[in-house]
Amino acid sequence: MNLFIQSLSRGYLFVVSKPQQALSDSGRLSSYITYGNLSIKQVYQAYQHKSVLTQEQIKSSSDERQIKSRSSHLRSLKAFSSRLHRHCHFIQKLESRPEIELTNQNTEFDQVRQTIDQNYITKREQGMTGVPLVDAGMRCLAQL
Numbered sequence: 001m002n003l004f005i006q007s008l009s010r011g012y013l014f015v016v017s018k019p020q021q022a023l024s025d026s027g028r029l030s031s032y033i034t035y036g037n038l039s040i041k042q043v044y045q046a047y048q049h050k051s052v053l054t055q056e057q058i059k060s061s062s063d064e065r066q067i068k069s070r071s072s073h074l075r076s077l078k079a080f081s082s083r084l085h086r087h088c089h090f091i092q093k094l095e096s097r098p099e100i101e102l103t104n105q106n107t108e109f110d111q112v113r114q115t116i117d118q119n120y121i122t123k124r125e126q127g128m129t130g131v132p133l134v135d136a137g138m139r140c141l142a143q144l
Contacts, residue, residue, distance in 0.1 A: 013076040016083075020140065033087075044084055051077050 015021035032038040058070045127139035
């Protein structure tokens with residue numbers, strides 16, 4: 001976690017939505033949180049600590065390149081913090097309404113795809129749906 005907070009988070013904001021780069025520059029903390037190796041509180045405290053240090057470095061620096069680099073890092077840290085907040089929001093939502101795991105939150109979608117298209121499922125698994133982001137994500141997942 002410290003390695004991520006210290007360095008990899010610099011590019012987090014810019015690569016989190018890019019499947020290939022996200023493999024190396026995203027948080028990669030989900031499994032540690034899921035299995036209890038890290039708590040959200042620990043991750044958030046590390047974020048807060050690094051955020052305060054980065055803000056202090058920005059204030060005390062006179063080098064424009066360093067200020068720009070640290071400001072970019074600070075924006076990435078804030079994006080990561082936002083992601084932590086969303087995680088907590090959805091976990092709480094799932095705990096208070098466990099049925100949402102198996103039902104549509106928007107009931108208008110209850111009428112969509114009521115039959116299973118095995119051909120589409122196969123295409124999705126192979127990363128051949130024709131939707132670039134979905135296909136890239138599925139092919140990336142298949143390689144892991």
